[in-house]
Amino acid sequence: MDKTDMTEKRVFSLIGEKWMLVAATDKNGKTNAMTASWGGLGVLWGKKVAFVFIRPQRYTKKFVDDADVFSLSFFDDSYKKMLGYMGKVSGRDEDKLAKSGLTVKSVGGAPVFKEASLTLVCRKMYRQTLDEKCFVDESNIGKWYPEKDYHDVYVAEITEEIAG
Ligand SMILES: Cc1cc2nc3c(=O)[nH]c(=O)nc-3n(C[C@H](O)[C@H](O)[C@H](O)COP(=O)(O)O)c2cc1C
Numbered sequence: 001m002d003k004t005d006m007t008e009k010r011v012f013s014l015i016g017e018k019w020m021l022v023a024a025t026d027k028n029g030k031t032n033a034m035t036a037s038w039g040g041l042g043v044l045w046g047k048k049v050a051f052v053f054i055r056p057q058r059y060t061k062k063f064v065d066d067a068d069v070f071s072l073s074f075f076d077d078s079y080k081k082m083l084g085y086m087g088k089v090s091g092r093d094e095d096k097l098a099k100s101g102l103t104v105k106s107v108g109g110a111p112v113f114k115e116a117s118l119t120l121v122c123r124k125m126y127r128q129t130l131d132e133k134c135f136v137d138e139s140n141i142g143k144w145y146p147e148k149d150y151h152d153v154y155v156a157e158i159t160e161e162i163a164g
Pocket of ligand 1: 019032033034035036037038039054055058059060061083084086088089090091092096
């Protein structure tokens with residue numbers, strides 16, 4: 001396997017298989033987080049960027065929309081159960097962060113978790129709701145959006161990478 005292969009495989013497995021937490025703090029200082037496995041890392045507008053896809057009904061979306069920054073957090077396998085919980089229950093119904101046992105602090109306005117093995121602090125640059133008219137492969141409309149609850153895509157500059 002050459003180096004490029006390895007890097008690509010890492011990103012695919014990091015997001016698609018290991019999953020991540022998307023977290024943000026609103027203007028009142030309240031934080032919420034949810035599990036995500038759709039998104040990516042790349043380069044756009046001359047910057048290192050992350051992009052994530054958030055459905056309209058997610059409570060976390062209000063927080064991401066309210067804030068200028070959000071974080072993406074990656075964990076080792078021992079936190080998989082926590083990620084399953086954060087991806088099943090809504091912060092509307094339970095104090096997920098308290099129940100998760102995670103330790104939160106703020107870095108530049110973004111919530112960061114002490115337990116994460118990698119954290120990306122992200123500054124929002126672009127948001128757009130996916131448009132039904134723009135699907136080139138229309139099979140994804142019926143497959144993923146029977147309720148027409150199209151994701152918003154967010155593209156954000158990665159301003160800090162915290163390993164740890
Ligand atoms: C493995 C996994 C991956 C997920 N990926 C996404 C995603 O990329 N985008 C999204 O909108 N929801 C995703 N979800 C669903 C949310 O995490 C879930 O609805 C969560 O309960 C929302 O919490 P909230 O209402 O507190 O924001 C995923 C759930 C799981 C379990």
